[in-house]
Amino acid sequence: MKRVLILTAGYGDGHNSAARAVGEVLQESAEVRVCDVCAEALPEVFKWTKRLYLWMTARVPWLWRCLYDLSDTSDWSGGVPPGLGPVAVRLRVMLDEWKPDAVVCTFPLYPYLLDVLFRQGVHRVPYMTVVTDSLAISRTWLESDARLFAVSDEGTRSLLVEEKGIAPDRVVVTHFPVSPKVHAGDEAKSWCAGQAFKVLYVPQGRPSLVEEELVAMLDAAPEVRVTVVLGHKVRRLYRAVHGAALRAGRDRVRILGWTHRMPQLLASHHVLVGKAGGASVHEALAAEVPVLVNHFVPGQEEGNTELLHRLGGGRFVSTPAELRRALQFLLDQDGSAWSVMKQRLHQARMKGGAAHIAELVQQLDDFHV
Incomplete structure (x- = not known):
């Protein structure tokens, strides 16, 4: 049975939700681990930076916007970002000990850490990036050697291919991965005056x-x-x-x-x-x-x-x-x-993303950068 490592981080609910949804589908056909390596490697730093992120986005959103725009000019592909060495070490141990057959990243940091570790001689594992944003995509998602980028919609795919320069065969519209438990219900299919x-x-x-x-x-x-x-x-x-x-x-x-x-x-x-x-x-x-x-x-x-x-x-x-x-x-x-x-x-029909991504994970060996 194939082993799949899914990497996430708790800065906002989207990364974790996407990771859980993909894992929920994959566990039917693979051995799956969903890990927040940032929280495992730097628990205190993670706790305080998460609080800072939530405070900033709620109280001083203009400051977060400045940092977000700054990140769009940053290049993470050169090496491990300052202060995140322990995260890279923890990820290396995980790769060496558990030996996954494929990796799925739902947070933009991990693809760059994987690239660094592979250049350092760690056994290369095929991986893909699940982009959890739509239409407004920071450069930080896009400059790794990921074999595939899974995106939510055609507009986002066009942005990545036509404006960001990503090769068309590396960008796949899967829709955002949500839990298979999410579905359209019969109870609220219609409404007329007088009804709740x-x-x-x-x-x-x-x-x-x-x-x-x-x-x-x-x-x-x-x-x-x-x-x-x-x-x-x-x-x-x-x-x-x-x-x-x-x-x-x-x-x-x-x-x-x-x-x-x-x-x-x-x-x-x-x-x-x-x-x-x-x-x-x-x-x-x-x-x-x-x-x-x-x-x-x-x-x-x-x-x-x-x-x-x-x-x-x-x-x-x-x-x-x-x-x-x-x-x-x-x-x-x-x-x-x-x-x-x-x-x-x-x-x-914005559904089925988790199942589509699970299928792509099983085929990652067939895709090459």
């Missing part, structure tokens, strides 16, 4: 903004019912959400903390309101659920928002008032605008 219109809300930002957004959604129409998924933000946001829920009536708002049931929740709701993260956007696309984006990280997540716009399956709403108007527009005329969005997502 179910909104899945994953809040971002300060408590006052979250309360304003929840009130705006409830004010959009009496049919609106909101499921709020607080995740790890329960302590910070529960009071604001609970207060708004009490004023609206308990039957209109359901509050959840951390949940592993996002696939089932997506399948049973009519629209998602949340951040334009790679995992959340592409899970919604696979479930054929329209998305109203209320926040995006400058740089990589702008592309996800643009992808929704191009597919006709979502849009950005910058204020609670705009969110209310967007929901009202979707619900007008028995939900005709919502039905059009739903149909466009059905036609786009």
